[in-house]
Amino acid sequence: MTVWFWNFTLYSFLGFLLEVAYARATGGRCNRKCLLVLPLCPVYGLGACAILWLSPWAKGFSPLLFVLSTAAATGVEYAAAFFYETLLGVSFWDYRQLHWNIHGRVCLPFSLAWGCLSLLLVYWLQPMLGPYLTAISPLVTWMAAGTVMLDFLLSSALLKRTGDISCLRWYA
Numbered sequence: 001m002t003v004w005f006w007n008f009t010l011y012s013f014l015g016f017l018l019e020v021a022y023a024r025a026t027g028g029r030c031n032r033k034c035l036l037v038l039p040l041c042p043v044y045g046l047g048a049c050a051i052l053w054l055s056p057w058a059k060g061f062s063p064l065l066f067v068l069s070t071a072a073a074t075g076v077e078y079a080a081a082f083f084y085e086t087l088l089g090v091s092f093w094d095y096r097q098l099h100w101n102i103h104g105r106v107c108l109p110f111s112l113a114w115g116c117l118s119l120l121l122v123y124w125l126q127p128m129l130g131p132y133l134t135a136i137s138p139l140v141t142w143m144a145a146g147t148v149m150l151d152f153l154l155s156s157a158l159l160k161r162t163g164d165i166s167c168l169r170w171y172a
Helices: 002-026 042-058 062-088 108-134 138-162
Strands: none
Touching (some): 002 108, 002 138, 062 108, 062 138
């Protein structure tokens, strides 16, 4: 189980970096951090874990991996948006202005991007980084998991109380 925690944390962090890079490249502002203190974007971590869970069955056939990963990441993104909207009263993204969207929570262009990213994840990133994640001690894992959980609970409480994602933006 510890390796799943580290997969979640690593890919949440890399997702945050991807969001920052995308925002800078498109002239937008990164608003998908989702946690108060830690630079993590949990939807990426959950999506990566779903893809990695599927990959043993589809890794040998890239087109199948692409389709299954696209569906898994899109499902996670939809569920995360639904969670944020219904339980916390906030929205970190809205794809209503893009074609082929479902309730503004997911859209075809980004779903296809997740499929492409999944191939990089399964064939390149995870084989390179996975061995390092398995070497992390259980004590460090429990301390890190406690920190992530505390930040998640604090962030959720702030979002629920304010109904505004800007409450998480204490950084410039």
